[in-house]
Amino acid sequence: MEVKMISKKSIKNKVSGTQNYLTTWIKSFSGSLTIFCLIILSFLPFFSQDRAYVSYFIPQFTFFFIYAIFAASWDIATGLAGQANFGQSIFFGLAGYIGGALIIEMGVPSWIAIIIAVIGATFIGFLVGIPALKIKGPYLMLVTLVLSFIILRVLATSHSGPPLYGYEGISGLPKLNPNPIIEYFILFISLIVCFIIMMSISKSKLGTILRSIRDDEIGSEASGINTMKYKLIAFMLCALFSGLAGIYFGLHYQTVNPAGNLSMTISFLAIIMAALGGIGTIRGSLVGAFFYVFLEFVLVEIGLDMDVVHIVFSIILLLVIRFASRGLLAPLLDRLRDLWDVLLGR
Amino acid sequence: MFASDLLEMLYVGSADGAITALVAIGFSLVYGVGGVTNLAHGAYFMLAGYMLLWILTWGPIFSELIWLSVVIVLVIIAFIGALSYLVLIKPLQNSHINMILITFAFAFFLELIVKEISGTQPEPIDQYKLSDIIVVIGGVSMEVRVLLQIIIGLITVAIFGLFINKSKLGKSIRAVSQDKEAATLMGINSDRILLYTFIIASFLAGFAAYLAIPGANLMGPSMGWNYLTNSMAVVILGGLGSLTGSVVAAFILNYAMSFTLVFIPKGEIWTAIVPMVVIVVMLLVRPRGIFGKKELK
Amino acid sequence: MGVLLEVKNLTKKFGGLTAVNDFSFEINRGEFIGLIGPNGAGKTTIFNLISGMEKPTSGSIHFDGIDISGKLPFRIVNLGIARTFQLVRSFKFLSLLDNVQVSCLSKRGKAASKTIGTEAYASSILRSVGLIDKASVPPIVLPHGDLRKLQIAKAIGSNPELLLLDEPFSGLSYEEQVGITDLIKKLHSEGVTIFMTGHVLRELMALVPRVIAMHQGKFIADGPPSEVANNKIVLEAYLGKGEGFA
Numbered sequence: 033m034e035v036k037m038i039s040k041k042s043i044k045n046k047v048s049g050t051q052n053y054l055t056t057w058i059k060s061f062s063g064s065l066t067i068f069c070l071i072i073l074s075f076l077p078f079f080s081q082d083r084a085y086v087s088y089f090i091p092q093f094t095f096f097f098i099y100a101i102f103a104a105s106w107d108i109a110t111g112l113a114g115q116a117n118f119g120q121s122i123f124f125g126l127a128g129y130i131g132g133a134l135i136i137e138m139g140v141p142s143w144i145a146i147i148i149a150v151i152g153a154t155f156i157g158f159l160v161g162i163p164a165l166k167i168k169g170p171y172l173m174l175v176t177l178v179l180s181f182i183i184l185r186v187l188a189t190s191h192s193g194p195p196l197y198g199y200e201g202i203s204g205l206p207k208l209n210p211n212p213i214i215e216y217f218i219l220f221i222s223l224i225v226c227f228i229i230m231m232s233i234s235k236s237k238l239g240t241i242l243r244s245i246r247d248d249e250i251g252s253e254a255s256g257i258n259t260m261k262y263k264l265i266a267f268m269l270c271a272l273f274s275g276l277a278g279i280y281f282g283l284h285y286q287t288v289n290p291a292g293n294l295s296m297t298i299s300f301l302a303i304i305m306a307a308l309g310g311i312g313t314i315r316g317s318l319v320g321a322f323f324y325v326f327l328e329f330v331l332v333e334i335g336l337d338m339d340v341v342h343i344v345f346s347i348i349l350l351l352v353i354r355f356a357s358r359g360l361l362a363p364l365l366d367r368l369r370d371l372w373d374v375l376l377g378r
Numbered sequence: 379m380f381a382s383d384l385l386e387m388l389y390v391g392s393a394d395g396a397i398t399a400l401v402a403i404g405f406s407l408v409y410g411v412g413g414v415t416n417l418a419h420g421a422y423f424m425l426a427g428y429m430l431l432w433i434l435t436w437g438p439i440f441s442e443l444i445w446l447s448v449v450i451v452l453v454i455i456a457f458i459g460a461l462s463y464l465v466l467i468k469p470l471q472n473s474h475i476n477m478i479l480i481t482f483a484f485a486f487f488l489e490l491i492v493k494e495i496s497g498t499q500p501e502p503i504d505q506y507k508l509s510d511i512i513v514v515i516g517g518v519s520m521e522v523r524v525l526l527q528i529i530i531g532l533i534t535v536a537i538f539g540l541f542i543n544k545s546k547l548g549k550s551i552r553a554v555s556q557d558k559e560a561a562t563l564m565g566i567n568s569d570r571i572l573l574y575t576f577i578i579a580s581f582l583a584g585f586a587a588y589l590a591i592p593g594a595n596l597m598g599p600s601m602g603w604n605y606l607t608n609s610m611a612v613v614i615l616g617g618l619g620s621l622t623g624s625v626v627a628a629f630i631l632n633y634a635m636s637f638t639l640v641f642i643p644k645g646e647i648w649t650a651i652v653p654m655v656v657i658v659v660m661l662l663v664r665p666r667g668i669f670g671k672k673e674l675k
Numbered sequence: 676m677g678v679l680l681e682v683k684n685l686t687k688k689f690g691g692l693t694a695v696n697d698f699s700f701e702i703n704r705g706e707f708i709g710l711i712g713p714n715g716a717g718k719t720t721i722f723n724l725i726s727g728m729e730k731p732t733s734g735s736i737h738f739d740g741i742d743i744s745g746k747l748p749f750r751i752v753n754l755g756i757a758r759t760f761q762l763v764r765s766f767k768f769l770s771l772l773d774n775v776q777v778s779c780l781s782k783r784g785k786a787a788s789k790t791i792g793t794e795a796y797a798s799s800i801l802r803s804v805g806l807i808d809k810a811s812v813p814p815i816v817l818p819h820g821d822l823r824k825l826q827i828a829k830a831i832g833s834n835p836e837l838l839l840l841d842e843p844f845s846g847l848s849y850e851e852q853v854g855i856t857d858l859i860k861k862l863h864s865e866g867v868t869i870f871m872t873g874h875v876l877r878e879l880m881a882l883v884p885r886v887i888a889m890h891q892g893k894f895i896a897d898g899p900p901s902e903v904a905n906n907k908i909v910l911e912a913y914l915g916k917g918e919g920f921a
Binding site: 173177181182185186189190296342350 | 415417465466469470473475476478479480482483484486487489490491493494600603604606607610611614646647648650651653654657658661662665
């Protein structure tokens with residue numbers, strides 16, 4: 033009886049706690065900014081009926097949604113848990129392959145293929161993370177880097193058609209939805225859900241444990257934390273979200289191939305977006321992904337070749353890591369926040 | 379039939395083994411002395427190869443004066459090695475993760491620059507090679523330039539071994555790699571030693587490219603990752619801080635790869651997996667490597 | 676009462692060097708013991724062996740009847756042995772509260788904080804070591820004395836039965852030493868068995884009722900401080916190194 037009462041009370045406390053949290057959050061700077069962006073993004077597809085707007089401009093945002101999930105997933109393993117991961121393309125690309133093969137070979141409906149692809153990616157994350165059970169330090173990074181390169185080479189040199197599909201990969205995949213606006217909203221909602229989950233992980237006790245491993249692995253172990261287990265969890269979470277991004281990416285382009293889904297460039301994208309936003313912050317990936325997509329759009333519009341665009345970004349990445357390891361945008365947000373506080377008279 | 383296959387395997391494996399040894403020694407040296415996992419190390423090899431191509435096709439002076447071209451390329455690559463330490467890595471030494479990320483970004487940057495200039499297709503360098511002669515030994519036709527590559531590669535490794543064991547700079551390098559603090563107390567400037575290490579490492583990678591590439595193909599701007607991957611496998615297999623270990627491991631690794639290529643069906647796909655298998659097996663069974671004195675930390 | 680920790684014929688070799696040589700001793704539940712020896716005697720190695728940071732070359736370590744030699748560090752913490760390090764280590768980008776909370780999230784820490792939650796539990800630990808005012812700051816801003824306190828706070832977050840303190844006084848001013856001494860005494864009075872090292876003997880000898888002395892990896896004496904201090908071999912070990920008691 034007493035137990036029941038306590039639990040009821042605690043649930044009530046929790047609910048009102050969440051409400052309080054939400055109200056203070058909305059009034060805070062980041063809360064207001066987030067709500068503002070959410071409203072803009074919700075109405076964005078309806079500003080114009082123009083064909084170019086709907087079929088060219090709007091899909092830029094679907095890229096933004098996919099990339100933001102992808103970059104944030106990299107940040108979980110590297111920024112939170114400190115396990116430098118250069119094999120991000122493995123999860124991203126192989127999820128696309130798993131989902132694509134299921135759809136093409138077995139006629140599985142897209143949404144089931146997405147679920148299985150995500151589970152598959154998580155399992156691959158588990159397999160890749162297993163060396164983490166035994167080894168410390170730079171080894172894990174070596175394993176991820178070498179593995180991503182090898183998977184790329186094996187798939188690219190294999191024969192076309194199942195099981196490895198060769199250099200051409202899998203094509204003829206269905207769109208997530210033929211209507212770009214509906215696709216936009218599916219991805220928009222996925223982004224919101226993923227970020228709520230990832231931000232809660234970052235703020236939770238799991239997040240604290242992961243950060244402790246990043247800051248001092250031996251100290252964490254000496255505090256009684258099974259660091260191997262948590263590193264593995266970090267890898268699986270990373271794989272889960274990047275797998276989701278990967279299968280969305282494949283379905284958006286309607287094709288999956290080694291060059292487009294598994295190359296080093298893919299891992300590079302995750303790193304640059306997370307680094308632009310500020311490594312270890314999770315939400316920085318949102319800003320980084322937006323900045324990336326925006327700048328890429330502009331650079332392509334002014335007529336630059338995609339390779340040149342990548343060169344520009346690799347220079348930006350060098351500069352950001354060298355001179356602004358907090359990310360470009362965290363300091364900018366601080367300025368904005370000061371301005372906001374002044375405006376509200378705080 | 380089997381004998382000639384075996385000879386073929388030894389020929390291919392030794393040729394790649396000598397090159398991998400040269401590249402891996404540099405990677406291992408930089409890791410041992412400065413704790414830097416330099417992901418751009420493979421890119422030095424790749425860039426040196428492409429610079430040879432560019433300079434040889436640039437003007438008649440350079441294709442006439444081969445030795446001058448080679449010296450210019452080696453000087454430039456050593457300079458790039460020095461710059462990558464001074465400008466990118468040294469300022470970030472207190473943050474391990476940023477240090478690794480910046481070497482990754484730099485490798486990627488070099489790859490993209492080369493891709494922009496020369497495209498992704500394999501390109502031969504046929505303006506010049508060490509030797510044109512082809513001999514047939516035991517039913518396997520061998521290029522003399524490849525045999526020279528093996529011999530010169532091994533001689534270079536031996537010279538490097540003498541340098542690191544006998545010369546004053548070599549002794550300082552060993553001192554820093556064994557105990558940085560003690561070396562600093564003895565008046566050795568460990569930052570400067572690390573700079574020299576980067577110069578030596580990038581020079582060796584460039585020299586390996588000079589031995590391996592003229593007469594053969596440049597396999598595209600992403601080939602640097604191949605050599606980086608193999609270097610990592612060699613360091614883990616041979617053990618850190620052991621020159622003999624690195625050389626033996628380089629040959630074992632490449633024999634394993636050429637064995638896969640020659641004897642296993644669809645070998646050209648599966649050779650790529652060999653370094654990975656080596657890395658994982660060694661990490662699980664004997665993390666300090668065959669000849670290693672200490673574990674990588 | 677009864678034996679809590681039993682170390683038998685413990686040996687650890689690093690290459691040709693024998694850091695710990697055929698070392699045996701027992702610690703009873705509730706004891707307060709010091710481990711003394713000149714610099715380089717092998718004290719830290721003994722702690723590393725007990726806490727699982729190093730694997731013994733031979734010999735055994737039993738804790739509460741369970742063989743723990745060669746077990747992983749976090750499993751040993753989960754059995755009830757926590758430690759601090761001679762060089763302070765902390766999670767530099769986490770707040771003090773989170774620094775302590777990490778060990779509260781270990782198996783024993785969770786069990787101990789079941790009723791109030793790990794956050795409140797971590798706060799109560801910070802309060803008891805006197806760092807509660809600084810709960811939200813990261814450790815980089817702390818003075819050295821507070822960092823030493825944080826080390827102990829992190830260790831007791833996992834609710835240990837046996838606490839290994841490696842040189843808890845090193846680098847501290849006299850006032851700071853007094854603070855730490857009071858803290859350790861309080862923990863002992865709450866029932867934690869304490870095993871601590873020190874190479875400067877004065878504070879340690881005044882604090883503990885029993886000391887074990889070692890030199891060059893070997894056991895040399897065990898008993899009350901007054902007895903051990905007059906032991907001929909102990910005197911030789913210290914005077915030979917030119918350290919003395921002063």
